[in-house]
Amino acid sequence: MSASPVADTSIRCVSFALAGERFGVDVLRVREVLPLPAITSVPGAPSSCLGVLNLRGRILSVLDTRALLGLATAAPGPSAHLLVVESAGRWLGLVIDAIGEVLALPEASTDDRDAAGHASAAVRLCHHERGYVGLLTLPILLEELA
Secondary structure, rough: OOOOOOOEEEEEEEEEEOOOEEEEEEEHHEEEEEEEOEEEOOOOOOEEEEEEEEEEEEEEEEEEHHHHOOOOOOOOOOOOEEEEEEEEEEEEEEEEEEEEEEEEEEEHHHHHEEEOOOOOOOOEEEEOOOOEEEEEOOOHHOOHHO
């Protein structure tokens, strides 16, 4: 008897810290990770938009990830980074407190409830050997900005 192949049902994500919690974004959506660059503010922009920046000729909107997730705002610290992601054909910058590592999260470990137990399509909790990771579903999280 031959062993049947086992499908890889893990989600690979780039992890990061934000407000003392661990979050992640699907590795296929991440384009770059940069130390936090200078950002040009845009008058009249929504509160979740910190401004724009020119990344090698590409203009990116830079978003306050804390505001998008309803977390308390804070000034970026020395370990802050910009996570450049692609969603719906747009490149965007997400300001994060610190970059983590690439994790493989078992698909079966995901839960569509947030930390308070409420249904959440924008952030899915995933169990990892070192605790929980809030996996961001970018198209849902960013749909109000479209």
